[in-house]
Amino acid sequence: MLSRIASLNAAWAQRQALRALNLASLRPAHVPLVFPRCTVATGGVALAGLYGEVFCQELYESPKPLPAAARIVDAGGHLGLASLYFLQRYPDCTLTTFEPNPNLTQLLRQTLAPFARRASLVEAALSTQNGTVEFHITENEPLNVTGGIDNREDPGRAVRVLQVPRVDVREQLVQPVDLMKLDVEGHEFELLPLPLFEPGHVHNLVIEFHDVEQRAAEFRELLRVLTEERGYKVANAERVELSLSQIAALRGCPVLKLY
Numbered sequence: 001m002l003s004r005i006a007s008l009n010a011a012w013a014q015r016q017a018l019r020a021l022n023l024a025s026l027r028p029a030h031v032p033l034v035f036p037r038c039t040v041a042t043g044g045v046a047l048a049g050l051y052g053e054v055f056c057q058e059l060y061e062s063p064k065p066l067p068a069a070a071r072i073v074d075a076g077g078h079l080g081l082a083s084l085y086f087l088q089r090y091p092d093c094t095l096t097t098f099e100p101n102p103n104l105t106q107l108l109r110q111t112l113a114p115f116a117r118r119a120s121l122v123e124a125a126l127s128t129q130n131g132t133v134e135f136h137i138t139e140n141e142p143l144n145v146t147g148g149i150d151n152r153e154d155p156g157r158a159v160r161v162l163q164v165p166r167v168d169v170r171e172q173l174v175q176p177v178d179l180m181k182l183d184v185e186g187h188e189f190e191l192l193p194l195p196l197f198e199p200g201h202v203h204n205l206v207i208e209f210h211d212v213e214q215r216a217a218e219f220r221e222l223l224r225v226l227t228e229e230r231g232y233k234v235a236n237a238e239r240v241e242l243s244l245s246q247i248a249a250l251r252g253c254p255v256l257k258l259y
């Protein structure tokens with residue numbers, strides 16, 4: 001297994017190779033990676049920016065060390081880069097990835113197939129109940145990262161509404177989780193108030209929050225509950241611990257680490 005420094009060096013070299021594809025205007029449907037050694041089914045999506053966030057900046061690294069056989073949940077799998085990061089970074093983990101967009105799941109199945117012993121894909125949205133739900137995607141970019149139960153598309157963009165399966169998070173996370181990545185395009189405001197989101201059950205959380213300026217009061221109250229009532233500590237993507245006043249000043253779509 002590569003050392004941490006060697007892994008980061010390999011990641012930066014891989015990012016440069018992916019940038020070269022972008023500069024050459026090449027968008028292959030399948031991109032073989034050297035780090036980690038696998039092939040990503042891209043559907044023609046450029047990988048360099050996404051890869052850099054996941055493997056070079058390590059946005060989704062756990063805020064605390066994980067046990068060897070960690071249980072990891074990737075909610076909002078997209079093309080699977082975060083899932084691949086977890087499988088490479090924590091080589092003895094077991095991983096469950098949730099993704100409801102059928103345009104993405106057909107790609108994810110291909111990417112994760114070589115890791116079937118440790119990784120499983122649930123083709124559904126993680127939600128507060130079972131059944132089906134409306135899911136919004138960009139009409140001309142069905143693989144866009146903004147697809148979600150909440151319609152977060154710009155008003156001027158055409159949106160396609162799909163009916164997709166959804167599963168109750170309380171049934172899916174009966175057993176404790178060592179690390180959960182949550183990137184569900186605004187639906188985090190419905191999921192995180194549920195009592196199971198506390199440090200004794202979901203030990204580490206990496207969350208990309210959305211629309212925190214538009215939902216400022218809701219965001220502040222949710223983080224107050226998670227910290228003061230449930231006992232999480234909160235750090236930014238660089239793992240610098242934040243106070244509630246610092247959290248309240250955040251803008252855009254911050255990535256926060258709870259532990």
